Amino acid sequence: xxxxxxxxxxxxxxxQGLEASDAPVFYVGAATCGRAAGAGAVMDxxxxxxxxxxxxxxxxxxxxxxPCCLEPLMIAHKPGTPDICxxxxxxxxxAAILERHVLGNDPCAEWALGCMDGSRLDGIGPxxxxxxxxxxxxxxxRNCGRIDPESMxxxxxxxxxxxxxxxxxxxxxxxxxEVKNAGLRGRGGAGFPTWRKWEFARASAGSPKYLICxxxxxxxxxxxxxxxxxxxxxxxxxxxxxAGLAMGASEGYxxxxxxxxxxxxxxxxxxxxxxxxxxxxxxIAGSDFTFDIHIKKGAGAFVxxxxxxxxxxxxxxxxxxxxxPPFPAVSGLWGRPTVIQNVETLGNLPLILHKGAEWYSxxxxxxxKGTKTFALAGKIxxxxxxxxxxxxxxxxxxxxxxxxxxxxxxxxxxQTGGPSGGCIPAEQLDLPVDYESLTAAGSIMGSGGMxxxxxxxxxxxIARFFLGFTQQESCGKxxxxxxxxxxxxxxxxxxxxxxxxxxxxxxxxEIAETVKQGSLCGLGQTAPNPVLTTLRxxxxxxxxxxxxxxxxxMVCQKLVGYHxxxxxxIGCGACRRSCPVEAITGETKKPxxxxxxxxxxxxxxxxxxxxxxxxxxxxxxxxxxxxxxxKRKSAVKSS
Amino acid sequence: xxxxxxxxxxxxxEIVARHPDGxxxxxxxLQEIQESLGYLSPDSLKExxxxxxxxxxxxxxxxxxxxxxxxTPPGKxxxxxxxGTACHVRAGQGITDEFSRTLGVNVGETTxxxxxxxxxxxxxxxxxxxxxxxxxxxxFAGVTTKKVPAILREYKAEGTREAL
Numbered sequence: 001x002x003x004x005x006x007x008x009x010x011x012x013x014x015x016q017g018l019e020a021s022d023a024p025v026f027y028v029g030a031a032t033c034g035r036a037a038g039a040g041a042v043m044d045x046x047x048x049x050x051x052x053x054x055x056x057x058x059x060x061x062x063x064x065x066x067p068c069c070l071e072p073l074m075i076a077h078k079p080g081t082p083d084i085c086x087x088x089x090x091x092x093x094x095a096a097i098l099e100r101h102v103l104g105n106d107p108c109a110e111w112a113l114g115c116m117d118g119s120r121l122d123g124i125g126p127x128x129x130x131x132x133x134x135x136x137x138x139x140x141x142r143n144c145g146r147i148d149p150e151s152m153x154x155x156x157x158x159x160x161x162x163x164x165x166x167x168x169x170x171x172x173x174x175x176x177x178e179v180k181n182a183g184l185r186g187r188g189g190a191g192f193p194t195w196r197k198w199e200f201a202r203a204s205a206g207s208p209k210y211l212i213c214x215x216x217x218x219x220x221x222x223x224x225x226x227x228x229x230x231x232x233x234x235x236x237x238x239x240x241x242x243a244g245l246a247m248g249a250s251e252g253y254x255x256x257x258x259x260x261x262x263x264x265x266x267x268x269x270x271x272x273x274x275x276x277x278x279x280x281x282x283x284i285a286g287s288d289f290t291f292d293i294h295i296k297k298g299a300g301a302f303v304x305x306x307x308x309x310x311x312x313x314x315x316x317x318x319x320x321x322x323x324x325p326p327f328p329a330v331s332g333l334w335g336r337p338t339v340i341q342n343v344e345t346l347g348n349l350p351l352i353l354h355k356g357a358e359w360y361s362x363x364x365x366x367x368x369k370g371t372k373t374f375a376l377a378g379k380i381x382x383x384x385x386x387x388x389x390x391x392x393x394x395x396x397x398x399x400x401x402x403x404x405x406x407x408x409x410x411x412x413x414x415q416t417g418g419p420s421g422g423c424i425p426a427e428q429l430d431l432p433v434d435y436e437s438l439t440a441a442g443s444i445m446g447s448g449g450m451x452x453x454x455x456x457x458x459x460x461x462i463a464r465f466f467l468g469f470t471q472q473e474s475c476g477k478x479x480x481x482x483x484x485x486x487x488x489x490x491x492x493x494x495x496x497x498x499x500x501x502x503x504x505x506x507x508x509x510e511i512a513e514t515v516k517q518g519s520l521c522g523l524g525q526t527a528p529n530p531v532l533t534t535l536r537x538x539x540x541x542x543x544x545x546x547x548x549x550x551x552x553x554m555v556c557q558k559l560v561g562y563h564x565x566x567x568x569x570i571g572c573g574a575c576r577r578s579c580p581v582e583a584i585t586g587e588t589k590k591p592x593x594x595x596x597x598x599x600x601x602x603x604x605x606x607x608x609x610x611x612x613x614x615x616x617x618x619x620x621x622x623x624x625x626x627x628x629x630x631k632r633k634s635a636v637k638s639s
Numbered sequence: 640x641x642x643x644x645x646x647x648x649x650x651x652x653e654i655v656a657r658h659p660d661g662x663x664x665x666x667x668x669l670q671e672i673q674e675s676l677g678y679l680s681p682d683s684l685k686e687x688x689x690x691x692x693x694x695x696x697x698x699x700x701x702x703x704x705x706x707x708x709x710x711t712p713p714g715k716x717x718x719x720x721x722x723g724t725a726c727h728v729r730a731g732q733g734i735t736d737e738f739s740r741t742l743g744v745n746v747g748e749t750t751x752x753x754x755x756x757x758x759x760x761x762x763x764x765x766x767x768x769x770x771x772x773x774x775x776x777x778x779f780a781g782v783t784t785k786k787v788p789a790i791l792r793e794y795k796a797e798g799t800r801e802a803l
Contacts, residue, residue, distance in 0.1 A: 032764065032778060033767060033780075036771065036778035036780040037768060037780055068767030069767060071768075217764065218761070218762075219724075220725075220727075220761045220762035221723050221724030222764075222766070223762075223764035223766055223767070258670065259762070259763060259764065260764060296667070297666075297667065297670055299666055299669075299705035299706075299707040300706035300761070301705050301706065302761065313666065314663065315662070315663055316662045316663045316664065316665035316666055318701055320704075375766055375767070377724075377766035377767050377769060378724070378725050378729070378766075378769075379728060379729070383725075383766070383767035383768075383769075385767070415724065449766075451766075457728050462728075465724070465727050466724075475704075580740050602733070602736065603733070607785070
């Protein structure tokens, strides 16, 4: 009998001991996001309260449950009652929950988000009925925020590695067949069928074969992979064992970005645990399967999301792509057959193998099966990580799950796919989220970044922002990308400072098409998407910038003028003191004024003008916007 | 030979010895040298050349391709202002400008007293809490221009000679 199967009994009793513990347990969400929101202080306070009271209680650090906007999150287990999840828990709230709920009889409903496992208590409904969670189907993220990611027993107790054990029984052909029937497509963005990559690599001569997990997550605005790696590292590593077995690989690499130190730390712990349990090395679990996994830290290059560039980087070279074919499945790392897979794709595999293809494909759309995780951010009320069935509409994600726009503004667009994707306007909100629909709308599924934009977002600025990024990240190897991204960026920069010309729009369109068709790799081929989609759906904004010198959203600073209404100014001097270039003059208690020639358009005066006065206002072109300071402040607070 | 050079040599030798597989270990070697010494000096690249045969121009070529590597000594504290999409649409650029104005340095530079280096990074992965700033790896969420002085105060308190 193998080592791993002996561990399940121990893992189960440990987990059940925690679940049904007769002492209180506090599960604190301490992923990078939770820590940034103050989870560390919450745990410190709980520790000192527990020590001061001399009670027997446990604190478990877990990953992210998803609703980042409600962090820090804490689940409190009180023996004999349902576990309750609380949101926005600071140190004081944590102490109060310990005192009033765990030691008393008041479940602190004011901070409760819901009860775990579908229970109810004193008017607190199930957590899955919370508006942010109601439409979600948590499969890949099922363990995130529930288990201690540094405990292998916790993972085993959730049927961890059972998918891999079944894969060993099925053998490579059986695994490929199962995943083919499940309809799993790559979650990195392009949606290539996972099983087909394996088949190509298996059929290729050459050994050893390599599997690479792409955890470089270079899209600015995306954090799905970070959350999964921090919250449930074993799920991704189990997926690597399954993929390695299916394609016939003997070595695997996790290529993880250096900006994710906590994810790397937890992967290292998980790899050690796998080694100790005989899940890595020779003859894994008594079979003839031999496999090992190494971690490679990325050094910061977006182009390394491209398969051949990533391979060059692992080989110790500059991360530049090369023409395909040969495809990596034929000649990849050190010239050997190599398959590169996204973190989330791998995270799906344990489930498919454990629960079967039929169960897996029961949700999703006709061409896109299963679920997809998205990182919801930007001008949206409820930010965080969500997992939804493919085929759900953008409207459901943005408005039902995300709660719509915060700060009372109007929705303008949703940006999917990061720098390779595009902006989808309000008219297309009923679009089903699957690979084909998003591509038809001019964007891409991408790895799952979803940035919501409101009327205060300028689409020319968004295009300029992404082009600034891709231009900087272009490796410079091929001319269309190297020169084309620069040419597009220069044009966009001119438009955003009011120096655009009428012919610029046609010119942009032409360069964009050239770069799309002529570039060597995915970076260049998709870099024009932000320009093309904003031109397609928001041409009027380009025209306003060019012909009227007007930025309706008041974002392009050079086109925005700041003024003080002398009738409203109370002469408090706040703006004068905040102005970094001394453009504001005026005597105390007398109306102030701004010298437009000196002003650098930084907006500091608008931010500090007291709400009782609201004397600072902005203009752009013919347009005037009198900003209510109060509204701005409430928007800042709610974020 | 100055003492700092001797330090560089021993650090590089120790790191190179831990990575016997040559060329494919070049990036991890560079990463670990930067972690120990703060940056990649010409001396450290020459040491790599002496020990592994990988020419310093070649390792410089690899290092300059990746944004992670620095070629000048960093300040005591490194401020990374996130310039990801979510931070950008939530006015992250204003925060970079504010740090830049307050410290009197541009992005990529270090203050004259050597206390702070200012960097702009592509994404810290905390998009839901945008805009974010990380100082020495500690992430600050929901940063506004008004919070900038308080963040800086936290780091100048510990034994800095000059006031900001």
